[in-house]
Amino acid sequence: MLIHALPITHPQSLTAEPLTRPAFAPFGDAISNPRPDARPSNTDPAAIANGALPFGAVSANQGTAIQYRGLAAVREYYAQAPSGRAGAARLTMFVCGTRELESGGSSGGGDGNGDGDVGNGKGKGEAGGEAKKDSVQVTILERHPFTSQTFIPLTADASKRYLVIVAPSLPPGATDEGLPVPDAEAAQGATEKANGAKLPGRGLPNVRRMRAFVATGEQAVTYAAGTWHAPMMALGPADSTIDFLVVQFANDVPVEDCQEVALERQGSDERSRIMVRVPDAERWGLPKL
Numbered sequence: 711m712l713i714h715a716l717p718i719t720h721p722q723s724l725t726a727e728p729l730t731r732p733a734f735a736p737f738g739d740a741i742s743n744p745r746p747d748a749r750p751s752n753t754d755p756a757a758i759a760n761g762a763l764p765f766g767a768v769s770a771n772q773g774t775a776i777q778y779r780g781l782a783a784v785r786e787y788y789a790q791a792p793s794g795r796a797g798a799a800r801l802t803m804f805v806c807g808t809r810e811l812e813s814g815g816s817s818g819g820g821d822g823n824g825d826g827d828v829g830n831g832k833g834k835g836e837a838g839g840e841a842k843k844d845s846v847q848v849t850i851l852e853r854h855p856f857t858s859q860t861f862i863p864l865t866a867d868a869s870k871r872y873l874v875i876v877a878p879s880l881p882p883g884a885t886d887e888g889l890p891v892p893d894a895e896a897a898q899g900a901t902e903k904a905n906g907a908k909l910p911g912r913g914l915p916n917v918r919r920m921r922a923f924v925a926t927g928e929q930a931v932t933y934a935a936g937t938w939h940a941p942m943m944a945l946g947p948a949d950s951t952i953d954f955l956v957v958q959f960a961n962d963v964p965v966e967d968c969q970e971v972a973l974e975r976q977g978s979d980e981r982s983r984i985m986v987r988v989p990d991a992e993r994w995g996l997p998k999l
């Protein structure tokens with residue numbers, strides 16, 4: 711449910727970066743086969759038992775499979791929801807239509823580090839022609855305060871791409887007073903404490919520190935509970951889709967399941983919006999879309 715409108719007062723842009731586990735770690739887990747080279751046929755179960763593979767790997771299915779048990783922190787904190795309604799595990803499918811890329815407007819392109827405020831008027835292409843259509847606008851962010859949420863594309867195709875956009879939380883303030891979120895201290899289990907992980911807190915999104923990641927069909931992503939994120943954006947040919955299986959918890963109390971913040975232009979400057987530039991991923995060795 712919509713809980714707030716955040717004014718965007720000046721043009722802002724950032725450049726998407728490749729989705730990697732370390733880069734995404736502050737927001738959750740980027741998931742992929744950690745060792746595509748390791749197969750049941752070439753990896754001794756005894757070596758797996760001795761820790762030859764990462765992420766809590768074990769030999770499974772009578773030695774015909776490798777199971778990685780620690781790829782993502784799937785968590786729920788509904789025991790702390792003010793309504794007292796328990797959350798239940800839910801598996802749904804999001805059929806995400808591809809987003810049409812548009813010109814980044816005034817943006818000269820940020821660095822991908824989330825602080826790429828712009829306004830230098832570089833809206834044209836290098837040769838002064840039409841600006842390249844390589845960007846998407848972020849108009850809304852949302853979070854699921856009491857549950858992690860995992861998006862798993864139903865494809866193992868590296869030529870399928872999607873855009874994962876996230877933002878850290880601001881320190882709590884008057885504008886978010888009263889919003890239900892779990893108490894970080896109480897919610898932390900032993901694992902989180904050992905890993906030094908913590909929940910993002912009650913604050914609204916810090917849009918100046920927004921980050922964007924390009925994921926491929928060979929990757930899944932888990933947003934940690936309470937992580938601000940944009941609705942999933944599939945990339946690719948017009949009118950195509952990426953189908954995602956989505957695993958989360960929910961209790962059907964709207965403000966406890968999903969809190970949304972609209973990013974609204976303030977003032978007369980049409981360029982006051984947040985644009986994410988999607989670079990040509992061939993530069994990262996990925997096939998052309």
Ligand SMILES: NC(=O)NC(O)C(=O)O
Nearest residue numbers: 852859939940941942968
């Ligand atoms: N991420 C996304 O696309 N959507 C949601 O998080 C949702 O629950 O609607």
